Amino acid sequence: GAGVSQSPSNKVTEKGKDVELRCDPISGHTALYWYRQSLGQGLEFLIYFQGNSAPDKSGLPSDRFSAERTGGSVSTLTIQRTQQEDSAVYLCASSPSGGSFSGTEAFFGQGTRLTVV
Amino acid sequence: SQQGEEDPQALSIQEGENATMNCSYKTSINNLQWYRQNSGRGLVHLILIRSNEREKHSGRLRVTLDTSKKSSSLLITASRAADTASYFCAPRRGAQKLVFGQGTRLTINP
Numbered sequence: 001g002a003g004v005s006q007s008p009s010n011k012v013t014e015k016g017k018d019v020e021l022r023c024d025p026i027s028g029h030t031a032l033y034w035y036r037q038s039l040g041q042g043l044e045f046l047i048y049f050q051g052n053s054a055p056d057k058s059g060l061p062s063d064r065f066s067a068e069r070t071g072g073s074v075s076t077l078t079i080q081r082t083q084q085e086d087s088a089v090y091l092c093a094s095s096p097s098g099g100s101f102s103g104t105e106a107f108f109g110q111g112t113r114l115t116v117v
Numbered sequence: 118s119q120q121g122e123e124d125p126q127a128l129s130i131q132e133g134e135n136a137t138m139n140c141s142y143k144t145s146i147n148n149l150q151w152y153r154q155n156s157g158r159g160l161v162h163l164i165l166i167r168s169n170e171r172e173k174h175s176g177r178l179r180v181t182l183d184t185s186k187k188s189s190s191l192l193i194t195a196s197r198a199a200d201t202a203s204y205f206c207a208p209r210r211g212a213q214k215l216v217f218g219q220g221t222r223l224t225i226n227p
Contacts (some may be wrong), residue, residue, distance in 0.1 A: 106152075
């Protein structure tokens, strides 16, 4: 596609429910990131997929959070048993490559605003 | 991986003035990237400066990099209301994950 696409744009869920957030990266991009941003705060790193390497999950805040990337393309972030503190904007980004001397720019989706009530 | 620390946290200036924000980091890098975020949604890449470059320009943007001081600055000249946004730096080494700090919140007053 033309850019990184995230769905849904907005999600309201009840406390305790599970939610799935989807990210469609730019075709051919090998690197994919998930971030979380609470109101007025910076971006909190969650997880990083790079090609066929094992994902860097060091930013996931608890075992209620998980993410997968199927076929090196679409990614899904799942939050189980949602809590009110999970309310935030969840941003996905993709990048063409993560090779040794690349470090090329990341392209962001518009995010999913999650509200847990 | 490492994240940059942006300074100041907030900056408010009059339209037409120049805005300067700074970024410091801790370890060696291959490049440093600056991003802008409007209205709490997706970030937009502004400019990338490589470790062997000292200054780079893009339109009204000027970025400098001092690897000896491990710092970078972003200058926006002749600011406009549309420049109101949060600005983030991202120092990068190789394939390390891209991480961001708290950013600088820039407000341009009419």
